[in-house]
Amino acid sequence: MKAMTVEQYGSNGEFVQANVPKPEVTAGHILVHIAAASVNPVDTKIHANGADLPFAPELPAVLGMDFAGTVEAVGDGVTDFMVGDEVYGCAGGLGDLQGTLAEYINADIRLVAKKPANLSMREAAALPLVSITAYEGLTRAGTTAGQKVLVHGGSGGVGHIALQLAKAWGAEVYASAGSQEKLDLIRNLGATPINYKTESVSDYVDAHTNGKGFDVVFDSVGSDNIATSLEAATLNGQIATTVSTVEVDLSQAHIKGLSLHVVFMLIPMIHNVGREAHAIILQEIAKLAESGKLKPVLDENRYSLSDAGKAHKRLLSGEGKGKVVIDIA
Template sequence: MRAIVYDEYGGPEVLRMAEVPDPKVGPDSVLVRVKAASVNPVDWKLREGYLDGIMDAFFPVIPGWDVAGVVEASGAAAPEFGVGDEVIGYVREDVVRRGTYADKVAAPVRALARKPGNLDWAQAASLPLAGLTAYQALVHALKVTDADTVLVHAAAGGVGTFAVQIARVFGARVIGTASERNHEFVRSLGAEPVSYGDGLAERVREIAPGGVTAVLDLVGGPALAVTGEVGAPGVREASIVDVSIKERGGTYVFVRPSSADLTALVELVEANKVRVQVSEVFPLEKAADAQRRSAEGHTRGKIAIEIG
C-alpha cells in the first residue's frame, strides 16, 4: 500500500511516498481503508523529534493520528464494526510507528466511532484529535457549565474552533482570543473575540469585569500569565501546551483515544451544534506541504489530507 513515511527526524523534506506492507489486524482492531486524514501540530512536532523524550520512534514512521474511512475487515474480538461501516478515529499508539497518512490503517475499536452522516471525508477526518482535545479539556478537566465564562486562547485554530462551540453547547459564555482578521469567524462560532498581545488582560476585563471562571490555553507562553489578571476567584485552568500549569493548580491535558467521547462529538455534529471548519485539503503526495502549512500557525480550523 501507499504511505507517507520518514526514516529520520527532520524537516518536511524527510517525508517521502513509499510502498509498505498492509498492516496486520489484531483481535481488537479493524482494518480501515482510509479516505482522509488530517494534519495536527503534533504530526510535525513528532517528525522533528520534539517528543522523543516520551515516545519511542521505530523508523520508518508513518505520521498521522486522525483517520476517516471504511472498514474492510474486523479482528476476532472486534464486533463493534463490520465490513462497509464508515468510521472515524483518533488512532494513537504509545510509540511512533504506524500512522494514518496511508491507504490502510489497523485501528483499535476503542479509538473509533461511526462517521457523522452530515460530514464529507475531509471534515470527518478533521474531527477526532482536535475535537476530543477540546471536549476532554472542557468536559473532563474544566467541567464547564452554564454558570461559566470561559476564556479560550487561540479560538480560531484547530482545537479552538471546537472548544468555543462545545463550551457554548454547555451554556457557557465564551471569550476567544484571535487575530483581528479572525474576529468575525470567532464571533460566528459563538464567542466574543478579543485580540491577543499587549493589553489582553485589560480587553478581557472590559467585557467581563467580574473575571472569567475557566481558561483553556492552547498556545502556552505569555497566555498563562494572563489568567491571574482576568480570573475570578477560584478560576480553573487547563492547558494542552504547557505542563507547568500543574504547578499553578491547573490541569495539563494530553488527549486520549475514547470511543465514548468521540461518539458524543459525533452526536453534537449531527445535531448541528458543532461544525467542522476545514481550511485546506491536500492530496497524500503533498503531505509535506500540508505539514508546512500547519507549522506556520495561521490556519483557521483544520488541514486535511485526501487519500482514498
C-alpha cells in the same frame, strides 16, 4: 499499500512515498480504508524532533494520527462495528501504532467511533485529536451552563472546537485572537471575540465580567499565555491548558485559589491506559456534530497523500485557517 514514510527525523527528514505491507486485522481492531487524514501540531513536532521524543515511532515511520474512512474487516471480539461502517478516530503515529498517512490502518476500536453522518470524510478526519483535547479540558474544568468561559487561541484547531463545545453546553463564551480574520471566525462560530493585541487582560475582564474574571479559561496557546490565563480567571476559577511545557509563577493561582488542569490527550495512546474514554468522547462529538452544534473549519488548500510534506509546511506556516486535511483515497 501506498504510504508516506520518513527515514529520519529533523529538517532533513523528507516524506517519501513507499509501498509498505498492508496491515492485517487483529483482535479488538478494525481494518479501515482511510479516506482522509488531518495534520496536527504534534505530528510536525514528531517529524522535527522524533529522535528526542520517547513516543515517536521507530524509523522508517508512517506518521499521522487522525483519520476517517470505511471499515474493510473486523477482528475477533469486535461487535460494535461491521464492514462498510464509516468511522473516524485518532489511532496512529505513536510508538508502535502505524500512522494514518497510508491507505489502511489496523485501528484499536477503543480509539474509534462511527463518523458523524452529516460530515464529509475530510471534515470528520479533522476532528478527533482536537475534539478529544477540547472535551477533556472543558470537562476537567467542570464547564457548565451559565458560566463565562474564555478560550485563548479561539480560531486554532483545538480552540475553535473548544468554543463550540462550551457554547453547546450552555456557557457564555469569549475567545481571543490577534487578526481581524480570526476574530471574524470566532464571531461566526458563536463566541464573543477578544483582540489580545489591542485589549489588555484587565480591559476585557472588566468589560465582560465586571472585573470578576472568567469561571473557566481554556488555554490552547501556552508559554507566556499561562500567566495571562491566571490573570483572567475568577476567584476559585478553573484553568485548562494544552501547552504547559514552561516554567511559570503560580503565585496568582495560590492567591486566587485557582485549579490548573494540564491536558495531554495522547496518554491513553502512548501508555495503553484508559483508551475507552476516547471512543466515548468521539461518540459524543458525533452526536453534537449531527445536531448542528459543532463543525470543524478546514483550511482552503487540498492535499493528496503525496503532498504530505506540503501539508506539514502549511500548518507550520501559521497562514492557514482551520485544520489542514490530506486526501488519502
